[in-house]
Amino acid sequence: MPEPRTHYGKVLSVEPRLGTLRVDFDLGFGVRLSRLVDIEGVAPDMVDERHRNAVQHCLVVLLVGRRVILRTRQIEGRTIARVYVADVIKTPPDDEATMVRVPGTDHAVLAVGPFLRWLSVRNYRASLVAKVLNGKYYAAA
Numbered sequence: 001m002p003e004p005r006t007h008y009g010k011v012l013s014v015e016p017r018l019g020t021l022r023v024d025f026d027l028g029f030g031v032r033l034s035r036l037v038d039i040e041g042v043a044p045d046m047v048d049e050r051h052r053n054a055v056q057h058c059l060v061v062l063l064v065g066r067r068v069i070l071r072t073r074q075i076e077g078r079t080i081a082r083v084y085v086a087d088v089i090k091t092p093p094d095d096e097a098t099m100v101r102v103p104g105t106d107h108a109v110l111a112v113g114p115f116l117r118w119l120s121v122r123n124y125r126a127s128l129v130a131k132v133l134n135g136k137y138y139a140a141a
Helices: 049-063 112-120 126-134
Strands: 005-014 020-028 031-039 067-075 078-085 109-111
Touching (some): 020 067, 049 078, 049 112, 049 126, 109 112
Parallel strands (some): 031 078
Antiparallel strands (some): 005 020, 005 067, 020 031, 067 078, 078 109
16 A cells, blocks of 8 residues: 655535545645545544534534645545644644644644544534634533
8 A cells, every 4th residue: 555645735625425525735836736535534434324414514614724734545546634634723622632743743733533533422513623723622620
């Protein structure tokens, strides 16, 4: 299996297929490319039907318009990526797996797949996503 490649981009939209994003890749020298990307570890069959709209809403709040770092692989013609929010997260979740160091960054970044698992036990509340991003999340003591 080929080694994953690191790319930088901006999320343009969350697509109707659960876990699929439209990303504007920055290829350098003013060259940009828009592609569909599947988030590694997020698949339609992994989320209960009754939570799908909530998951989509959380992804919109978390990712649309944000800078991301992607570790991509091509599998059966699809781009699969570990997705990280490149922006500084003001109040990280109380789960160490969600914040990771990615080479080339000077701060820990939010890993989207583990963050969605963290949200799953909190009923995928988009208001909680906003609190994490905006510095208003406080873990229960």
